[in-house]
Each structure stands twice: as structure tokens, then as C-alpha cells.
Amino acid sequence: MKRKLMGWAFAATTSLIAATAATAGTLDDVKAKGFVQCGVSQGLIGFSNPDEQNNWTGLDVDFCRAVAAAVFNDPQKVKFTPLTAKDRFTALQSGEVDILSRNTTWTMGRDTSLGLKFAGVTYYDGQGFMVKSSLGVDSALKLSGAAVCTQTGTTTELNLADYFKSNNMDYKVVAFEKNEEVLAAYQDGRCDVFTTDQSGLYADKLKFATPDEHVVLPEIISKEPLGPVVRQGDDAWFNVVKWTYFALLNSEELGVTTANVGEMMTSANPEIQRLLGAKNADGTAAGFGTGIGLSEEWVVQIIKAVGNYGEIFERNVGLNTPLKIARGKNALWTAGGLQYAPPIR
Amino acid sequence: MSAFDDTRTPRVPFWNDPRTRSIAVQLIMVVALVAVGYELYVNASANLAKLGKTFGFDFWDKSAGFDISQSLIPYTSSSSYGTAIIVGFWNTLLIACFGILFATLIGFTVGIMRLSKNWLISRIATVYVETIRNIPLLLQIFIWYGAVLKPLPGPKQALNVGGFYLSNRGLNMPAPIFEGAAWMGLAGLVGGIVGAILLRRWARARQLATGEAFPYISVGFALIVFMPFLGLLLAGWPVTWDVPVLGAFQLSGGVTVNPEFIALLIALSVYTASFIAEIVRAGIQAVSHGQTEAAGALGLRQSSITRLVTIPQAMRIIIPPLASQYLNLTKNSSLAVAIAYPDLVAMGGTVLNQTGKAIEIVLIWMIVYLSLSLLTSSFMNWYNSRMKLVER
Numbered sequence: 001m002k003r004k005l006m007g008w009a010f011a012a013t014t015s016l017i018a019a020t021a022a023t024a025g026t027l028d029d030v031k032a033k034g035f036v037q038c039g040v041s042q043g044l045i046g047f048s049n050p051d052e053q054n055n056w057t058g059l060d061v062d063f064c065r066a067v068a069a070a071v072f073n074d075p076q077k078v079k080f081t082p083l084t085a086k087d088r089f090t091a092l093q094s095g096e097v098d099i100l101s102r103n104t105t106w107t108m109g110r111d112t113s114l115g116l117k118f119a120g121v122t123y124y125d126g127q128g129f130m131v132k133s134s135l136g137v138d139s140a141l142k143l144s145g146a147a148v149c150t151q152t153g154t155t156t157e158l159n160l161a162d163y164f165k166s167n168n169m170d171y172k173v174v175a176f177e178k179n180e181e182v183l184a185a186y187q188d189g190r191c192d193v194f195t196t197d198q199s200g201l202y203a204d205k206l207k208f209a210t211p212d213e214h215v216v217l218p219e220i221i222s223k224e225p226l227g228p229v230v231r232q233g234d235d236a237w238f239n240v241v242k243w244t245y246f247a248l249l250n251s252e253e254l255g256v257t258t259a260n261v262g263e264m265m266t267s268a269n270p271e272i273q274r275l276l277g278a279k280n281a282d283g284t285a286a287g288f289g290t291g292i293g294l295s296e297e298w299v300v301q302i303i304k305a306v307g308n309y310g311e312i313f314e315r316n317v318g319l320n321t322p323l324k325i326a327r328g329k330n331a332l333w334t335a336g337g338l339q340y341a342p343p344i345r
Numbered sequence: 346m347s348a349f350d351d352t353r354t355p356r357v358p359f360w361n362d363p364r365t366r367s368i369a370v371q372l373i374m375v376v377a378l379v380a381v382g383y384e385l386y387v388n389a390s391a392n393l394a395k396l397g398k399t400f401g402f403d404f405w406d407k408s409a410g411f412d413i414s415q416s417l418i419p420y421t422s423s424s425s426y427g428t429a430i431i432v433g434f435w436n437t438l439l440i441a442c443f444g445i446l447f448a449t450l451i452g453f454t455v456g457i458m459r460l461s462k463n464w465l466i467s468r469i470a471t472v473y474v475e476t477i478r479n480i481p482l483l484l485q486i487f488i489w490y491g492a493v494l495k496p497l498p499g500p501k502q503a504l505n506v507g508g509f510y511l512s513n514r515g516l517n518m519p520a521p522i523f524e525g526a527a528w529m530g531l532a533g534l535v536g537g538i539v540g541a542i543l544l545r546r547w548a549r550a551r552q553l554a555t556g557e558a559f560p561y562i563s564v565g566f567a568l569i570v571f572m573p574f575l576g577l578l579l580a581g582w583p584v585t586w587d588v589p590v591l592g593a594f595q596l597s598g599g600v601t602v603n604p605e606f607i608a609l610l611i612a613l614s615v616y617t618a619s620f621i622a623e624i625v626r627a628g629i630q631a632v633s634h635g636q637t638e639a640a641g642a643l644g645l646r647q648s649s650i651t652r653l654v655t656i657p658q659a660m661r662i663i664i665p666p667l668a669s670q671y672l673n674l675t676k677n678s679s680l681a682v683a684i685a686y687p688d689l690v691a692m693g694g695t696v697l698n699q700t701g702k703a704i705e706i707v708l709i710w711m712i713v714y715l716s717l718s719l720l721t722s723s724f725m726n727w728y729n730s731r732m733k734l735v736e737r
Contacts, residue, residue, distance in 0.1 A: 086698045093396060093701065114701035115396025135594075146594040147514060152691065153698035158410045161422035172595075173412040174605070175695075176685045185685070188494040189513045190604065192594045232397050 026098050026230070026237035027071070027293050035077040038064035039097035042082040042178060045203040046317040046325075047103050047123075056080050059316040060101040062306045063122055063228055067099060067244050069305035070298040084177050086153030089114050092229060099241055100229040103197065105155040110229075117238055120245035121227045122309075123317075124329040124338050126220035127159050128198035130205065133215045135192060140219035144169035149182045149191035151175065156196050159222040183207065197224045199317065199325060206322050239292045247299045249341035250275055251308035253332055258307040261300055274344050276300050288344065309339065389704060404700040411695060413687045415603050426696045433692030434713060440609055440688065441675040441717070447614035448674055449667075452621025457651075459626045470622065477619035483680050485616055490608040490684045497604075500595040510589050516602040517589035526580035533576025540572065541565030605686040609678070617674045621667060628663035629655055660732045668725030672718045679714075689713055 030036055040048035040060055048058040065075035081097050092100045093115055103125075104110075106118040129140045129148075137143065140163070150156050152175040164171045174191055176182045183204055186194040196204070198220060205211045228245065230238050251257075254272050256264050265276055270286070272278075277287030277296035289296040306312055310332075317325045331337025359365050393400060405427035412422045417435040420428055458470035477485070494513050498504065503512035510517040523530070541561075548561035577584060589599040632655050640654040681688040690710065697706040 086694050089698060089701060090703055093703070109699065113398075115393075115398045143594075145592040145597065152411075152685075152695050157412075157695075158422075158699075161410055161412045165422060170597075171412075172414060174414050174685050175411070175687075175691075177682055177691075177694075181683070181685070185494065188491070189499050190494055233395050 026234050027240055030071060030098055030237075034072070035079050036064060036068045036071065036099060037097045038067075038078050038080050039083045039088055039091050039100040039102055040064070040080050041102045042084065042180070044103060044179065044200060045206055046199065046321065046323045047203065048080070048082075048101070050080075050082075057316065059123060059312055060103060060228075062312045062316065063101045063245070063248075064099060066248060066302045066306045066312075067241060069301045070240065070244050070247075070294055073295070073297075073301040075305035084153070085151050085179075086177055088153075089116060089229075092116060092231060095231075098230070098237070103200065103226045104229055105197075106225045106227055107155060115232045116229050117232050119228045119230060119238060119242040121225040121338075122245060123199065123226040125197040125199050125224040125226050127156055127195060127222040127224055128201050128220055129217040130186075130194045130201045130214050131192060131217065133213055137217070140217045140221065141167060141169075143171065143193055145171065146192040147172045147174060147190065148193040148195055149174050149176070149186045150195050151179055151182050152177055154196075155222070155224065160195055163221045179204070197226070199323070202323050202325065236293055240294065243292060244302060246341035247275070247302055247344070248306075248309040248312065249332065249339055250344055251299065251303050252310040253334060253341070256299075256303055256308060257311060258303055261303045265300065271343070271345075393704075398701060400704060402702075402705055404696070404702050404705070407700075409696070410699075413692070414685065415606065415687055426700065429692050429696060430689070430709060433687055433689040436687055436692075437675075437678055437681075437689040437713075438717075440606065440613065440678045440681065440686070443610055444613040444617065444674045444678065445671050447610065448617035448621055448670070451614055451618035452670075453625050455618060455622035456625025456629070459622060460629060474619045474622050477616055478623075482612065482616050482677055483683060486609060486612040486680055486684055489612040489615075490605070493604045493608045493611075501591065503591075503596060508586075508588060510596055512596070513604060514595045514601070515604045515607065517596040517598075518600045518602070519589065520587040520598075520600045522585045522587055523583065524585070525583040527577065527583045529576040529580035530573045530584075531576070533573040534569070536576070537569040537572030540568045544568065603686070605681070605684050608684060609681050609686050613674055613677060616677075617670055620670050620673075624663055624666045624670065625659070628659035628661075631662050632658045657732070661729075661734060664725060664729045664732060668722055668729070671721050671725065675717055675721065676714060 038061075040056065040058075043049050044058070046058055048056060048060040050056050061078075061080070064078045064080070068078045069075045071077075081091065083091050083097075083100075083102060088100055088102055088104065089110070091097050100116075101122075103123070104118075105125075106121060110116060111118055129143065131137050131143075143164075148160060148171050150160055150173060157173070157175055160171075160173065174185060176185060179196075179200075182194065182196075185191060187208065194201070194204075198216065201216050205214055205216070208214060228241055230241050254269070254275060256272065256275065261276070264272055265278055267273065267276075267278075273286045275287065276299055277285050277289050279285055279296075285296040287296055287299070289298045292298075295301070307315070310327075313327065313330060314320065317323045319326060327335070327337060329338045331339065333340040390400070406425050408423050409426045409429045410422055411429070413420055413429065413432055415436060416432045417439065418428070418432060420432050455470045455473055458466050459474070461467045461470070497511060497513040500510075500512045500514045503510040503514075503517070508519045542565075544565050545561045548559040552558055587599050589596040589601075636654055636658065637650055640650040645653065678688060679690040682691040682694065685691075693706045693710055697703055700706075
């Protein structure tokens with residue numbers, strides 16, 4: 001009996017010590033286990049959505065694939081963990097996922113008090129409202145007294161409270177944990193209004209049986225910069241994720257696409273040479289791939305796998321997709337948008 | 346000398362001495378426990394430090410920023426996180442109290458139905474028990490939520506029965522507003538309760554003395570119901586009603602019972618009642634048949650036999666497992682989060698998401714549920730010892 005008890009105590013203690021020790025650096029951990037664990041939504045068309053074969057697609061998904069391509073030269077080396085809005089940060093903090101790419105809004109509170117770091121803004125969004133057309137409401141300012149369905153643990157929930165308060169309007173919130181529950185309740189008539197990021201409104205509208213009976217109101221009541229998140233205090237991994245995002249933008253800016261990345265390798269443009277890690281005549285590389293712990297051709301790997309930012313956008317949410325979203329604020333800075341990356345030099 | 350002693354009382358080697366052994370085992374257990382606790386502490390604080398987070402409850406007073414659909418205490422989006430958690434706590438308590446009440450009522454009814462000699466009634470009870478307790482509770486909560494929301498009309502077509510409006514926004518009821526001398530009503534209520542207790546005492550004494558029974562239960566109940574009305578009438582009826590009115594979107598005013606609360610209450614009480622029914626049936630069947638026969642031989646009516654002979658003896662068997670069903674119901678109420686009922690777990694989860702204070706929130710959850718459970722079980726233990734067979 002005594003021996004058994006001691007055995008258990010010993011096992012328990014050693015496993016705890018092991019748990020403490022196994023936290024070298026996320027990049028090394030990821031390389032060692034052979035895949036990137038990516039936290040995504042539970043289904044948001046255009047951003048992260050699984051099909052019948054559990055193949056994930058979307059802008060947020062492609063970002064994780066880009067990171068996997070940068071690390072492993074294989075966009076399939078990603079495992080996806082669907083997370084609720086409420087559980088997403090805990091999953092990242094506890095190490096259950098390596099990166100959270102789940103239409104998550106960058107705020108000061110999240111950046112400073114949750115032990116997390118936002119690596120960039122892959123989609124500039126804003127919060128909107130959707131109502132049934134039969135209500136005859138044409139402005140969010142006419143929503144006083146309405147019941148509003150939303151998801152708990154989101155900035156949406158907070159903006160909603162601020163918006164109604166600052167406009168001296170009365171409302172009743174019904175906050176669910178999962179997005180499907182919000183949609184079901186809205187369609188069952190529990191609420192008059194459904195609110196989330198505007199891209200989400202358009203995406204979720206596609207799931208309705210009768211999308212034409214719902215309208216998105218013109219008001220955008222908040223700034224929702226959505227982007228990938230990593231744990232604080234792991235600069236190497238933070239750099240990999242941040243510069244994967246910048247590489248996608250720089251590639252679009254320099255005209256590097258999946259189709260032409262092969263020819264671009266031999267480009268005479270020094271900017272492109274640095275971006276793609278082309279070898280100089282003396283065999284030294286122009287880029288910084290090894291500097292952030294990857295191969296020199298990490299950007300080539302990314303572009304071959306998922307394309308540049310523009311390609312990812314058009315493929316998942318662009319005008320030729322069911323979502324039909326124009327680039328708008330998400331155009332490059334050179335085209336009047338907000339997407340801007342520091343130079344690779 | 347010592348050699349002589351050794352032969353007289355053969356010394357057991359100390360490692361085979363049961364007393365040393367027991368002390369050693371306990372010591373090792375304590376050391377191991379402390380080591381595990383220390384390791385947990387070190388591990389948690391190291392991981393927190395790595396993420397640049399601290400342990401503490403300083404978030405408690407910070408402004409929450411979100412609204413809550415149902416609150417028993419004053420709450421706005423500028424209230425603190427602490428208030429939000431307390432709102433959740435009261436909501437948990439509310440659903441637990443109502444759930445326990447209804448589960449007990451349904452459970453006792455179905456349990457007694459199962460023993461009915463009427464084939465149809467006992468079969469209905471059996472089907473109820475076997476169906477309900479074999480379907481996962483979470484599923485039942487979703488089903489009831491759908492059943493509450495889907496068939497009910499929108500707020501503009503709400504079913505109106507005597508000022509009560511039922512729609513997919515819940516049940517809107519007129520709320521009484523008491524003014525001025527309304528304390529007379531409260532005095533009437535207190536008077537009614539005291540009167541009922543005195544009446545019971547008098548009726549029992551009279552029955553012991555003369556053998557004549559007095560229907561003190563129904564009369565006492567009538568006292569409790571009518572005395573407050575009498576008090577209010579004497580005060581000149583200082584009551585006005587806050588009636589629900591249809592606004593642009595939904596009914597406002599009066600008291601609103603949210604559909605989430607209704608669905609959760611039905612699901613929890615129906616589910617727990619199926620277990621209580623079995624406990625009640627087992628308890629009643631455990632009372633020896635001789636007891637009922639003896640009561641019959643004394644000339645008691647069937648209803649009196651059940652009330653005076655069977656149930657009191659069955660209660661001794663029923664109460665302990667009943668207590669654990671009450672605990673289950675309270676803890677199961679945390680599934681509320683699935684249908685947007687703002688209970689303790691839902692509110693704590695939202696606060697956790699915003700503040701990142703995982704350890705603190707989980708601690709609050711554990712302490713609250715533990716205290717609720719301990720409170721319930723100590724009350725049930727007290728009740729059990731009261732109902733226990735008193736040996737003379």
C-alpha cells in the first residue's frame with residue numbers, strides 16, 4: 001500500500017515537473033511536433049469554415065496555412081481547433097493552440113492584460129446590425145427597445161452596450177456562447193436584431209433559409225481590426241507570425257503571386273530578391289529567413305502554398321465568392337486601403 | 346539482563362510495528378500532498394509570470410462593460426465585474442430554488458403514480474421515468490428551448506390571458522406596485538402564517554383529547570392566502586399594477602420571465618423529477634406491507650394511510666438520496682450557459698474572457714458551488730435527523 005501511494009505521489013510530482021519543463025519556445029515546439037496547432041472559429045464562411053470532409057477553408061485558415069508553409073514548406077501541416085469566442089483566449093494561454101486565427105478583434109485590453117500579443121490586422125472590420133426586413137427598420141438608431149442577440153465574450157457585446165448607452169436607447173441583450181446558437185435564436189424570433197462584425201453578418205446571412213428577408217443596417221458602430229494572436233513573451237514565434245503577415249502584404253505589393261513566384265526568383269529587383277531570399281552570386285542569401293529561424297526561401301514556400309494577401313482575400317471573401325466583399329479598407333495602402341507592411345530589408 | 350527481557354517480550358522490528366507504520370504512511374501522504382500543492386503553485390506562478398500576468402482579485406471593482414438579460418439586483422453595463430458575478434450567483438440560486446421546488450412536486454407525483462393500481466397511470470409514469478432519465482440533460486435543455494421559442498408567437502401577437510402575455514420573448518406579467526399602507530398586507534401574511542401554526546397546534550391537541558379531526562391543512566392554507574388580502578383591503582387597497590405594454594419591438598413593463606429561464610426550469614425539473622420519482626417509489630415500497638395492513642385494520646382511510654403511515658416512514662429512506670438529487674440539480678444548472686441564461690458560470694466565463702483571470706474565476710466557481718452544495722446537504726442532514734426514527 002505504502003509503495004503504491006508513494007508511486008502515485010512520485011508520478012504526480014514528476015508529471016508536473018515535466019509540464020513545467022516542456023515550454024522551450026513555440027517555434028521549437030512546433031518544429032518538434034511537426035505541425036502548427038491553429039485555433040479557429042466554429043464555422044464562419046469566408047474566414048474559417050469546415051466542409052463535409054472537415055477540410056477547413058477561409059482567410060483565417062489560409063493565414064495558418066501560410067505559417068505552416070513558412071515553417072514546414074507544407075501548408076497541410078496544420079491542425080485546426082474550433083473554439084468559441086469565450087474559450088479562445090484560454091486555449092491560447094494554456095498552450096492548447098500555437099496561434100489563434102479566429103476573427104479576433106485587437107484591443108488594448110486584450111493586448112495588455114491577457115498575456116497575449118496581436119501580430120497584425122488581417123482584416124479591417126466593423127460591427128453592424130442585421131434585422132428582418134419585415135420590421136421596416138432602416139437605421140440602427142431606431143432600434144430602441146429591441147431585443148438583440150449576440151455572442152458572449154466578444155467585443156461585439158461591449159460595443160453594443162456602449163452604442164445603446166451613448167445614444168440613450170434601451171435594449172435587451174441575449175448573449176449566447178456559440179454563434180450557431182445566436183443564429184438559431186435570431187431566426188426563431190427570440191431577438192429582433194442580430195449583431196456581430198459586418199463581415200460576419202454577410203457570412204452568416206448565407207446560412208439562412210431565406211437570406212432575402214434580412215437586411216444589414218448601414219451603421220458601423222465600431223472598429224474591429226481582426227488578426228492573428230500569439231502568447232506574450234515568445235518573441236521568436238511572434239516574429240514568425242508577424243512577418244508571415246507582412247510577407248503576404250509585401251508579396252502583393254511587389255506583384256509576387258502563386259503563378260509567377262518561380263520567375264520572380266530570378267528578378268533583378270533587389271526588394272524582390274530580399275523578399276524571396278534569392279541567392280547572390282557569391283552564394284550568400286539576400287533575405288532574413290534564417291534570422292527568424294526559418295529557411296531562406298520561407299516566403300517562396302508561403303506564396304507557392306497560399307498566394308499573396310490579395311489572392312487569399314479574393315479567394316475567400318472577395319467579389320467572386322458568395323460573400324462578395326470589396327477590398328475597401330483592406331486594400332493595400334498603395335490602392336487607398338489600410339494594409340501596409342514594413343519593408344523587408 | 347536485556348537479553349532476558351528480549352526473550353520475555355519478543356520485540357517486533359519497528360518497521361513491522363503497526364503504529365509506526367501508520368504514522369509513517371500518514372507522514373508520507375502529508376509530505377506528498379504538500380509537495381503536489383507546492384508544485385502546482387510553483388507551476389502556476391511560473392506560467393503566469395511567463396505570460397506577464399498576476400494573480401489577484403483587483404479586477405473585481407473594474408467596470409464590466411456588458412449588459413445582462415436577467416438580473417435580480419440593479420445592474421448596468423457600467424457596474425463592476427464583481428457585480429456581474431453576483432448577478433450570476435443570484436440567477437443560479439433562483440433557478441436552483443425553483444428547480445428544486447418543481448422537481449420535488451413532479452417527482453413525488455410521478456413516484457406515487459408509478460405505484461398506482463391503475464394500469465394506464467402506472468405505465469405513463471414508467472414511460473416518463475425511463476424516457477427522461479435516459480436522455481442527456483443538455484439535449485433536453487436544447488429541446489425545451491426550441492419548444493418554448495418555436496411555437497410561440499412574436500411579441501406583437503402575444504397570447505393574452507388576463508393581463509399575462511406569452512410570446513417567444515417570454516412571459517410578461519403585471520407587477521404589483523405597493524404604496525403607502527401596503528405594510529398591512531405584509532402584516533396580514535405574517536398573521537396568516539402565525540394563525541395557521543396556532544390552528545395546527547390546537548387541532549392536534551383537540552384530536553388527541555377528543556379524537557375529533559379538524560381539516561387544519563386547508564383552513565390554514567386559506568388563512569395564509571386570505572389574510573394578506575384582508576390586510577390590504579383594510580388599508581384601502583394601496584396597490585397599483587405595472588402592466589406590460591407593447592413597444593416598437595416588444596412588451597415592456599411589469600415582470601418579464603425570460604424564455605431561457607422557462608426552458609431551463611422545465612428541463613431541470615423534468616429531468617431531476619425522473620430520478621426523484623424512482624427514489625420516492627423505492628422509499629414507499631420499502632415500507633413493510635404489514636404497516637399499511639395494520640393501519641387498514643385500525644380503520645384508517647387509504648388517503649390517511651398514505652399520509653400518516655406510509656409517507657413518514659418512506660421519508661427516512663427518501664431523504665438522503667433526495668438530497669443528492671438537489672445537489673445534482675444545483676450543479677446541473679450550470680448548463681444554462683448553452684441557452685444564454687446568465688447564471689454564475691456564464692457570467693464568470695464572460696468575465697474570465699475579458700480579464701484573463703482564469704485561476705481566480707475558477708476559484709470563485711468552485712467556492713460558490715461547494716458552499717451551495719454544503720449548505721443544501723447540511724439542511725437535508727438536519728431534516729433527515731428530524732425525520733429519523735426516534736427510538737424510545
